[in-house]
Amino acid sequence: MVNLDELSLRGLRAYEVGRLRVALRVGLVLVPAVLVCAFEARTREACICVGVLLLGVSVWLRWRDRDGFDAVSAGLWAGGIPYALGLVLARLGVHCGSEELAAYCWGFSGLFGLVAGVIIAARETRQRPRVTGIATAAAISILAGTLGCLRLGLASVLAVVLGTVVGAVIRRERGGGANA
Amino acid sequence: MNTAERKAIHDAMVRLSDGDRSQVRALLDALWPILLAFARRGVGQEQEAEDVAQETFLRICSRISDFDRSRDGLSWAFGIAKYEVLTQRRRLRRQSQILDAPEIALAEDPARSQEADLIAHELELALEGVLGKLEPSDRAALGLEGVEPREAPASAAARKRRQRALERLRSLWRRLYGES
Numbered sequence: 001m002v003n004l005d006e007l008s009l010r011g012l013r014a015y016e017v018g019r020l021r022v023a024l025r026v027g028l029v030l031v032p033a034v035l036v037c038a039f040e041a042r043t044r045e046a047c048i049c050v051g052v053l054l055l056g057v058s059v060w061l062r063w064r065d066r067d068g069f070d071a072v073s074a075g076l077w078a079g080g081i082p083y084a085l086g087l088v089l090a091r092l093g094v095h096c097g098s099e100e101l102a103a104y105c106w107g108f109s110g111l112f113g114l115v116a117g118v119i120i121a122a123r124e125t126r127q128r129p130r131v132t133g134i135a136t137a138a139a140i141s142i143l144a145g146t147l148g149c150l151r152l153g154l155a156s157v158l159a160v161v162l163g164t165v166v167g168a169v170i171r172r173e174r175g176g177g178a179n180a
Numbered sequence: 181m182n183t184a185e186r187k188a189i190h191d192a193m194v195r196l197s198d199g200d201r202s203q204v205r206a207l208l209d210a211l212w213p214i215l216l217a218f219a220r221r222g223v224g225q226e227q228e229a230e231d232v233a234q235e236t237f238l239r240i241c242s243r244i245s246d247f248d249r250s251r252d253g254l255s256w257a258f259g260i261a262k263y264e265v266l267t268q269r270r271r272l273r274r275q276s277q278i279l280d281a282p283e284i285a286l287a288e289d290p291a292r293s294q295e296a297d298l299i300a301h302e303l304e305l306a307l308e309g310v311l312g313k314l315e316p317s318d319r320a321a322l323g324l325e326g327v328e329p330r331e332a333p334a335s336a337a338a339r340k341r342r343q344r345a346l347e348r349l350r351s352l353w354r355r356l357y358g359e360s
Contacts, residue, residue: 002230004212008205011241015196015204018242065199 023062026072030055033083033147040090043150050150054143061136071124071133075140078119082112082141082160086148096153109149109156113163116141120164121171138168181214181254189214190253193240197247208237214254215261222265223272231336232268236261271343278346310352318345 034051038044058076061068089108096105120137124130142161149156189210196203215236219229239260247256311324321341 002212002234004208007212007234007237008208011208011237012201012204014238015201015241015244019199019245022245066197067199 019063020059023059023069026058026062026076027055029076030058033144036087037147037150040151046150047147050143050146054140054147057143058140061140067130067133068136070127071136072140074120074123075137076144078116078123078137078164079141079144081116081119082109082145082164083148085112086145086150086152086156086160090148090151094152096155102155105152105156106159109152109159110163112149113142113145113160113165114167115163116145116160117164117167117169118171119167121168125172134168134172138164185210186252186254189257193244193247193253193256194249196241197244197249204241207240211237211240211257215257218258218261219265222261223268227336227339228268228272231339232261232264235268236264239264275343275346278350306357307353310349310356313352314345314349317341318348321345322349 030051034047034055037047037051040047058072061072085108089105094101094105094108096102096109117138120141121134124134124137127133142164145160145164146157149160189207192203192207192210196207212233215233216229219232219236220226223229223232236257240257243260247253311319311322314322321338322345
């Protein structure tokens, strides 16, 4: 005769392990992204630090529940834009520290962040209009964008953060119907 | 089963896949009689059916994060149960082949030639050699140590232990004498 209480506990353990396994799959995307960022010796430590933080938060959110899972997906999609374009700008020699290119660096970084913020707010408002979902996805997006923009300088990271927040707020206000 | 019960199971699966851990017990209570009945039809014996139903439930819990909510939950669960039943049947067939093989060989040829006796003797020696390389716990699980196994043969733990011992025996035999 099967003890259902014991089976329920074993089921819960299997469930948690299964969720963790699914949550860890995000590493397949994030680990290569962190390695690309860490390729540059100048920003290696910062990249690893941000990468570990991003990986940890992403795994935890994806493991916790579906809202967290969706927020991480939205955040990584949106954050992929400043990440990729940040790496391209760095490759082209743009740096926020240089006087002649600082304006471009600020402008582009802010724009990438703005686009990311708008995408997050649009997606999250459509799925479930909650401020926490947008904020979580924006945080993930900012961390992902930071990985790409670290090479451009701290000013670029700040511009991405600002752009993401502004973009998310504008899109959410214009989208309407959001409740906390 | 009526539509309401089917929907209750589906809803419990959806909530569990969303991250509501309290649904594990609710899902077990709703699903257990169905899984057990399905397993009974599949494998026939009560003890085997309970093992299959348990394994199916643990697999459902482990894979619930991948559950596609647009599909019917019960059909998804039956898909997993069917796979477990087929696996158990294959396992039982393999076990019965191994255990019955010497008796079949003797029954087919009651008056063996000297050559056949020699081959049989060599095979016995080879088998004894392989059995000698097994761990004492494995020999005990196969009933070769002159002591009774601790659990009754019908218990799931004893059967599992015997199955593992047989797998190790097979693996040793292959290593020493190849596939045949």
